[in-house]
Amino acid sequence: MTTPLTGPVPSHLPPRLTITLWDFSWYTRAEPGGPFEDLDAACAEAAALGYNTIRICAAPLLLHGALDHAGEPIAHSARELEIEGLGASTGLGRYGQRTRWYDAPGGYTIDVGARLIALFDAAERHGLVVVLASWEYQQSPAFARSPAWFEAIHAVPLHERYAVLAAAWSRLIDELTAAGHRSRIALVELHNEVDFSLLAPLEEGGAEAVTSLREEHPDLLFTASYGKPPHLAMHQLPEGLAAAQFHVYSYGVLDALQRLVDIRSEGSSDFPNAALQGFLRPDAPTPAEYGRAAEWKYRATVVTDQMIYGYDWLDADAWDTWLYDNYGAYREVMLREIESRVIAVAEWARWKQVPAVVGEGWIGYTPLHGTFEEGPVGRALAEHGIATALSHGVWGVVLCSNAAPHHPMWRDREWQLRLNAQILAA
Template structure:
């Protein structure tokens, strides 16, 4: 008889003794943690009088007051520095939004990110420098990215921006992006803002944009841009990284800036009401809205035919479908929320575990590659502007689970929630944002 302990194999040995240490070292002049507010393209598409970004200085001051230290934006590099013959447009860009609907309101009024009334003009190159100046005054750093092959040009009155970038052959798009970023970085450097760049994203969500797969030329251009600017973190972001096969993510990323969404019950609702499809047989499709969606619409909602359509080029310039614009503009947000709350119990555990496991997968990949990990968007998904499911107790619980997992596994930067920004109602919940930002910024990094 032996007194030796039972041997259960190497799987019982905990080798990750310092899981909370950062996955990779960020540049020393940047904050030890990034707490990110997602301003995307809204910092220039919602700059109307009285809008959330009418004053960039006031918006930056408020972000700093709430405890944020990082802005993530679309810097529109193709429009501003793409050498695509758009300099005059960049200097006098008319923001229209999605256009005027037949009832006199504007399309996108019930959506997030697309609720832009428009009606003004701006010099976007000057405004970019104004943003960096304001960020500097309030101690913020900036993650400049591009949403141009996903939606940014759709907000302009003129289709020239979209037509110019759409005319770039698919195989050349990453090269043109890298060249435009090189010039934009040079302009920011000349203006004294190089150290304010937290990282550069070649493009937002390359897997959900009008771009080839990143491995098809993107990583080559990323590496070229990194070699041109070796002191900067240069990467691209994924909307849905392959969490179960992270080894398939191509090499060359300077940071693991990946997004973590767990649609769960939201996806079940979207499938039931068929809201994310396109009217492939012509919009309005006679079968749209289906009875399930019709039951969730506000009283007096127009028919899809009476609602009308955006200018056709705007549908090609964005990833949101005609059915989504109609549905979100006319949904009853209380009915929408009630459906989600009633169905959430069935999805609660899977959504909580999915968020945690995805964060862990991202952090493990970043640690393997020795790069900083960032969750630049999360946690549930795309909901109507006035739906409160994600801002409410369920959504905040899921967000806090994601933040906890990120801190426990060495993620350098994170959003509180994709909806925690001046153009969303969650911005009004100051106490929660202050508490979460304090938690992030006081968490140990080693």
């Protein structure tokens, strides 16, 4: 059973969006042989799997907004952006090598602006639309070899960052329009997960920035996304959002394990604690032996050094086994959390008469080679979230945050084809 959409969408866009999350990886994982080396092939495969939408970091500040210490635009850096990833540990591989998103090997230079146009060209060839966002105050600059990008945007006073983002977006949209791709823009997010980024609360200038963009480009949808929207008090959200693009994660059993091993903290005196030591691979070095990435990279991202070390050196099978063994105690609450949060987002959107999108979900941040979210439990939770979204008029939905070319889940073709068909049939 489905219901009408929570709010109207532009007539030239698909009646439902089925989204694959490419984030910043479409330019940070473009190494030779990497998942995004060939953008046309990546878009072709997404379309073949039934997707009609990709969601990306378009790096608006890098391309059109940030200034260096001398007050000059850093757009010249975008033309020859050297991708490094988190860097190498002497003799022990690369930092982030067994994490999701942070496993970028780097070692190449890229023209981000030209690549953005190439991505839109490929999307047009394969019938895809694009959700534009920025991860720049959350993660993206950490993958560059130079700190110049991070330093430039970090130098912007906190209370001015939303306005600078809005101006950069307007210039980027003009560039895409000149390239003939305006109609391929499904949605523009001022920034990804404003509540988990180096930004002020959205009501402190962000909502006004969204409104100004809507007035300047009335034919496009503008919003901002939350990593954890206020599900119990959605009325607290500021006015002006033209879409409800919120993320629905239910960490549940995963959160219990992360707390047990103290893997998301930083500066813990007993790290790795006894519980985490029980999950480490036999060949794991000590944190001191492994070392750390460049200090500025941790300031440029939300992931801690403890999580990088832990995910790089834990035994993924042991990690998954603990999750399966303990999932039963959390099953009902995780199902209820996903359902209630999707409904809260949808009903807020219906109240505001705007389209609703679940751009990320469903469990949380897992090790690269962990399979709990990709396995039967994770797929069942995802299917529950998708079914709830469709039955409450949500316009766009991600199958799973891990269903993308840079994750192992991309190889599960049958499941993606089946779920995408269900979404599009709705």
